[in-house]
Amino acid sequence: MRLIDQLANIPLFQGLAQKQYEDLAMILVDQVFQRGENIFNEDDEGVGFYLIISGRVKIFKLSLEGKEQILHIFGPGEPFGEVAVFTGKRFPANAEAMEESRVFFFPRKAFGELIRQDPSLALNMLAVLSHRLRRFSALIENLSLKEVPGRLAAHLLYLSEIKKGAIDLTLEISKNQLAGLLGTIPETLSRILARMGKEGLIKSSGRQIKLLDRKGLEELASGERRLA
Amino acid sequence: MRLIDQLANIPLFQGLAQKQYEDLAMILVDQVFQRGENIFNEDDEGVGFYLIISGRVKIFKLSLEGKEQILHIFGPGEPFGEVAVFTGKRFPANAEAMEESRVFFFPRKAFGELIRQDPSLALNMLAVLSHRLRRFSALIENLSLKEVPGRLAAHLLYLSEIKKGAIDLTLEISKNQLAGLLGTIPETLSRILARMGKEGLIKSSGRQIKLLDRKGLEELASGERRLA
DNA sequence: CGTGCGCTTGACTTTTTTCAATAAAGGTGG
DNA sequence: CCACCTTTATTGAAAAAAGTCAAGCGCACG
Numbered sequence: 420m421r422l423i424d425q426l427a428n429i430p431l432f433q434g435l436a437q438k439q440y441e442d443l444a445m446i447l448v449d450q451v452f453q454r455g456e457n458i459f460n461e462d463d464e465g466v467g468f469y470l471i472i473s474g475r476v477k478i479f480k481l482s483l484e485g486k487e488q489i490l491h492i493f494g495p496g497e498p499f500g501e502v503a504v505f506t507g508k509r510f511p512a513n514a515e516a517m518e519e520s521r522v523f524f525f526p527r528k529a530f531g532e533l534i535r536q537d538p539s540l541a542l543n544m545l546a547v548l549s550h551r552l553r554r555f556s557a558l559i560e561n562l563s564l565k566e567v568p569g570r571l572a573a574h575l576l577y578l579s580e581i582k583k584g585a586i587d588l589t590l591e592i593s594k595n596q597l598a599g600l601l602g603t604i605p606e607t608l609s610r611i612l613a614r615m616g617k618e619g620l621i622k623s624s625g626r627q628i629k630l631l632d633r634k635g636l637e638e639l640a641s642g643e644r645r646l647a
Numbered sequence: 648m649r650l651i652d653q654l655a656n657i658p659l660f661q662g663l664a665q666k667q668y669e670d671l672a673m674i675l676v677d678q679v680f681q682r683g684e685n686i687f688n689e690d691d692e693g694v695g696f697y698l699i700i701s702g703r704v705k706i707f708k709l710s711l712e713g714k715e716q717i718l719h720i721f722g723p724g725e726p727f728g729e730v731a732v733f734t735g736k737r738f739p740a741n742a743e744a745m746e747e748s749r750v751f752f753f754p755r756k757a758f759g760e761l762i763r764q765d766p767s768l769a770l771n772m773l774a775v776l777s778h779r780l781r782r783f784s785a786l787i788e789n790l791s792l793k794e795v796p797g798r799l800a801a802h803l804l805y806l807s808e809i810k811k812g813a814i815d816l817t818l819e820i821s822k823n824q825l826a827g828l829l830g831t832i833p834e835t836l837s838r839i840l841a842r843m844g845k846e847g848l849i850k851s852s853g854r855q856i857k858l859l860d861r862k863g864l865e866e867l868a869s870g871e872r873r874l875a
Numbered sequence: 876c877g878t879g880c881g882c883t884t885g886a887c888t889t890t891t892t893t894c895a896a897t898a899a900a901g902g903t904g905g
Numbered sequence: 906c907c908a909c910c911t912t913t914a915t916t917g918a919a920a921a922a923a924g925t926c927a928a929g930c931g932c933a934c935g
Contacts, residue, residue, distance in 0.1 A: 564709075
């Protein structure tokens with residue numbers, strides 16, 4: 420019954436009845452995707468959703484010219500593709516494994532039954548979606564209200580916050596991907612990183628970034644300050 | 648029983664048991680806001696959510712310099728502020744009545760009880776949130792992947808689609824607000840409208856906009872074409 | 876009838892992207 | 906372990922897009 424224990428540790432499935440775990444285990448499909456492998460594409464039929472067991476998956480939009488805007492990067496324990504399940508429409512974005520990733524796939528119909536039976540599951544799912552909407556609000560705010568240095572500063576502070584205020588950060592993604600996450604391109608990111616370094620706000624080498632002037636970064640993020 | 652009938656016609660409350668309508672009617676607070684009146688602010692405690700009965704409400708973020716990014720414009724039958732209910736955190740944006748608006752307020756705790764009792768209510772709410780995430784994905788895509796002419800073209804086509812393909816559109820909001828919705832400023836919007844007119848894509852006067860070259864607009868929206 | 880707001884236009888500045896070239900890093904097979 | 910090749914990152918110069926500032930028009934509303 421290893422599988423059931425695994426499910427019980429997922430936040431999304433917290434606090435369910437034993438029977439629910441068994442049912443979940445019955446309907447899921449265990450899948451593995453290789454690094455770079457495509458999981459689904461925008462406009463594919465949304466026949467179910469996924470839950471990451473190990474690895475990382477990026478959800479992104481693509482422009483005609485090939486520029487990509489990353490919407491999310493998800494890791495273990497996080498579900499993705501649920502929106503299509505509840506709207507009954509197609510996936511609104513693409514999903515690709517960033518490294519070898521194991522995921523559980525939950526078919527739409529069967530999962531719908533389960534959720535109908537257990538309000539806790541529905542409430543958990545509501546919390547997940549709400550949290551996601553909140554993150555999107557922040558992303559939209561950044562994209563439209565801040566220029567790139569502000570977005571980057573906000574992102575660095577966010578990373579630091581996740582690490583309980585740590586000053587030494589290690590990027591978990593390539594700078595190309597970070598650019599995609601910030602809604603810009605690698606060249607621009609590179610320049611801004613360099614400028615932040617010159618102004619003594621950060622010290623960056625490779626994927627290591629050290630925050631030297633937190634207050635300065637906060638001012639940048641809020642728009643009170645700008646880079647020379 | 649007028650109130651209950653009113654509730655039964657709201658998509659969010661579709662298909663509930665009679666008892667649920669009575670309960671909903673018991674907990675709601677009937678409120679009216681004047682044009683321009685503030686309903687809640689970003690970072691206010693999320694003590695409940697709202698449902699619009701009549702009027703229109705805009706949800707928006709504000710930058711330090713006062714530029715506003717409109718996240719949503721909601722009308723009758725649409726709920727707003729629910730994210731705070733399910734995350735237990737503060738509101739992620741501001742809400743303001745765009746005209747005299749009547750809303751029902753549902754206190755967080757009481758509503759939580761109801762949702763726990765009725766999976767249909769939870770499922771409806773999931774559908775609403777999913778739909779919203781989908782719209783946000785589109786907004787993010789537009790903000791980061793398209794330049795302003797493309798966003799405007801996409802928006803005009805969207806308006807036309809809502810009107811079943813009508814060619815004559817009437818803006819329901821001021822151009823200032825349209826600018827906020829598109830993530831730009833009034834001056835830029837004004838210029839682009841003028842350029843689209845010169846190129847024979849549209850004809851605009853005041854709040855009337857006539858689409859003259861749908862294919863051209865589609866090309867703009869997808870990035871295949873650009874304005875001279 | 877004047878004040879104010881929404882809208883437009885012009886000139887100018889800033890920010891970001893594009894294009895191109897090069898450097899550094901990382902993995903693969905010999 | 907090294908040479909090779911691909912991917913990732915950086916930098917400069919030029920072009921394009923959007924934003925700022927300022928001025929002016931027209932229309933609604935008190």
